[in-house]
Amino acid sequence: MSLVSARMDAPHIDENPFFVLDLPIDCGAMDIERAGQKLLAMLKVGMKDAASYRTPLGPRQRDEDAVRRAMAALREPQARAMAEFWARPEVWEPVHETRLPVWSDAHKRLGTLDR
Amino acid sequence: MSGGAALILGKVLLYAAIAVIILLVKKASPGVTATRALSWLILVPTTFIASVFALQGGIFSILVFVVACLLWFGGPLATFVATPIGSPRVASTLAVVGAIPHHLDRRGLGSIAAARSCLVLRNRRHPGLAGALTYVDKRIADTAVLRPGTVVARGFCCVVLGDREQAQLLFKSVGDFAAPLRSGPAQFFAARWLIADAASRGEWGALQVLPRRLNTALTRFAAECATRIKQGPAAVARTTLVERWLLTSSRVATVPLLKMAWSAPTRPPTADASYLLARHAAALRGHVTSEDMLELAMSWDRAMAEVPPPFRMTVLDDLNALADSNPDLRGRHPYFSNNADEVLRSFEIAVEAFQRRIADERWLTPIDEWVEIAVLRQLYDDLAVDASRRSIAFDTIRLVITNYAAELFNRRHQKPIANALFLWMEREARFARDEELLQLNKKNVACGFG
Numbered sequence: 162m163s164l165v166s167a168r169m170d171a172p173h174i175d176e177n178p179f180f181v182l183d184l185p186i187d188c189g190a191m192d193i194e195r196a197g198q199k200l201l202a203m204l205k206v207g208m209k210d211a212a213s214y215r216t217p218l219g220p221r222q223r224d225e226d227a228v229r230r231a232m233a234a235l236r237e238p239q240a241r242a243m244a245e246f247w248a249r250p251e252v253w254e255p256v257h258e259t260r261l262p263v264w265s266d267a268h269k270r271l272g273t274l275d276r
Numbered sequence: 277m278s279g280g281a282a283l284i285l286g287k288v289l290l291y292a293a294i295a296v297i298i299l300l301v302k303k304a305s306p307g308v309t310a311t312r313a314l315s316w317l318i319l320v321p322t323t324f325i326a327s328v329f330a331l332q333g334g335i336f337s338i339l340v341f342v343v344a345c346l347l348w349f350g351g352p353l354a355t356f357v358a359t360p361i362g363s364p365r366v367a368s369t370l371a372v373v374g375a376i377p378h379h380l381d382r383r384g385l386g387s388i389a390a391a392r393s394c395l396v397l398r399n400r401r402h403p404g405l406a407g408a409l410t411y412v413d414k415r416i417a418d419t420a421v422l423r424p425g426t427v428v429a430r431g432f433c434c435v436v437l438g439d440r441e442q443a444q445l446l447f448k449s450v451g452d453f454a455a456p457l458r459s460g461p462a463q464f465f466a467a468r469w470l471i472a473d474a475a476s477r478g479e480w481g482a483l484q485v486l487p488r489r490l491n492t493a494l495t496r497f498a499a500e501c502a503t504r505i506k507q508g509p510a511a512v513a514r515t516t517l518v519e520r521w522l523l524t525s526s527r528v529a530t531v532p533l534l535k536m537a538w539s540a541p542t543r544p545p546t547a548d549a550s551y552l553l554a555r556h557a558a559a560l561r562g563h564v565t566s567e568d569m570l571e572l573a574m575s576w577d578r579a580m581a582e583v584p585p586p587f588r589m590t591v592l593d594d595l596n597a598l599a600d601s602n603p604d605l606r607g608r609h610p611y612f613s614n615n616a617d618e619v620l621r622s623f624e625i626a627v628e629a630f631q632r633r634i635a636d637e638r639w640l641t642p643i644d645e646w647v648e649i650a651v652l653r654q655l656y657d658d659l660a661v662d663a664s665r666r667s668i669a670f671d672t673i674r675l676v677i678t679n680y681a682a683e684l685f686n687r688r689h690q691k692p693i694a695n696a697l698f699l700w701m702e703r704e705a706r707f708a709r710d711e712e713l714l715q716l717n718k719k720n721v722a723c724g725f726g
Binding site: 243 | 392399468475480505529536557561590
């Protein structure tokens with residue numbers, strides 16, 4: 162079965178503030194400030210742990226600009242709602258685990274002589 | 277009454293009896309032609325008499341009996357004996373002989389039997405495969421008037437060569453022929469292969485839409501099963517499944533499919549927002565097939581009215597971007613619209629090239645003409661995903677196809693192909709409310725295919 166190739170560029174996921182700041186979607190304003198400042202400090206001293214962050218589409222590079230943009234976005238109610246929309250954990254629960262069944266011996270049963 | 281008069285009266289009575297029997301047979305089975313009924317009328321008593329005399333050991337009677345058996349059982353012998361042995365020539369000959377009393381497409385059935393023998397040779401990695409394929413190819417290329425049987429035979433050749441896409445295209449195209457032409461073994465083999473191919477890969481979406489192109493009792497049953505497997509028990513009732521299953525001619529073979537559909541687990545409703553988002557996320561991560569993508573687009577379409585505008589834009593951006601990188605999705609849904617212009621352009625280029633070829637009278641073999649039509653029709657279907665695009669596609673092709681079909685009918689003697697094209701244009705003209713073209717194609721369809 163041929164799979165659709167993944168899209169490499171999805172800004173609402175790649176640059177989602179919750180992923181950038183590594184925060185849950187129910188975090189408060191204080192959590193955002195604390196996490197942002199901490200990451201900025203870590204980036205300033207060049208700590209490796211802060212240089213990248215995880216997204217459901219794979220790891221992405223983190224820099225000071227991205228952190229500042231993420232903090233600003235989460236202060237805006239509309240932008241925050243949009244970010245929450247895509248950062249909800251249940252969205253990223255793998256649906257492929259409930260794959261539909263296949264009729265593996267269909268060719269044999271239907272006598273197509275193919276395999 | 278003199279002996280001569282009695283003989284004449286006897287002959288008249290005999291002819292009258294034959295005529296009455298033919299009429300009764302025709303009335304009982306509307307698809308049966310007079311010649312077919314007559315050949316059965318001759319063959320049945322001949323076989324019976326020959327078998328009685330053959331039991332007494334008469335050489336001539338044994339010969340007649342063998343010939344009658346070949347005529348009666350040529351088809352099954354080809355399918356169950358010669359094809360599994362992997363003997364294209366024997367299988368083809370038996371199929372041709374077996375097609376005579378049934379007045380079926382002899383050339384096509386012979387080619388199908390030979391092509392299926394090639395499949396057996398391929399499965400066994402037999403060194404004689406190349407030679408067998410050459411034989412079948414020549415048989416197909418030399419077909420004077422193309423009928424569905426030859427199309428199916430070419431489809432099986434594509435399967436042998438590993439070209440599944442072309443095989444699917446050809447098998448589906450069998451459904452484009454007029455119903456009396458496509459019914460019988462050609463449609464039977466095409467439907468079975470398409471169902472097996474899709475079901476063995478779990479491509480249930482493809483099965484759901486199969487009856488739109490190839491509408492048989494078996495494809496309708498498979499479509500119901502696919503819907504229930506995909507959408508859960510609420511989508512199709514078990515009684516409907518059983519009803520459809522009983523109408524198929526492949527009840528034993530399709531028991532596993534019935535069982536799968538029967539015990540299909542409940543699935544989350546496709547319009548459920550979090551399920552929709554989860555599927556969207558899976559698509560972004562590349563965990564879905566083209567069919568899943570199409571279904572995702574359709575689910576978004578149904579839910580879009582309730583999606584706030586900013587989210588709507590990101591959803592559409594994602595779908596466009598995914599469609600851009602996947603040619604399979606081209607033009608299959610308006611949400612994959614970034615490449616819609618590209619699809620239209622490809623279609624126009626294909627139509628132009630087609631038109632130029634016909635104008636230059638560069639005719640192909642009948643089967644290659646059909647392959648080109650099938651490709652064009654696929655492009656047309658890819659483009660005609662909604663009413664406005666269907667109109668654009670129809671405007672581009674309406675006169676090209678109608679004139680081409682008339683040429684095939686009048687000068688090239690390819691009446692079955694021409695009839696299939698007239699049927700297509702008639703349906704599209706009805707959709708576009710093009711009254712003039714509708715009437716013209718209705719008249720053309722009425723000219724028949726024989």
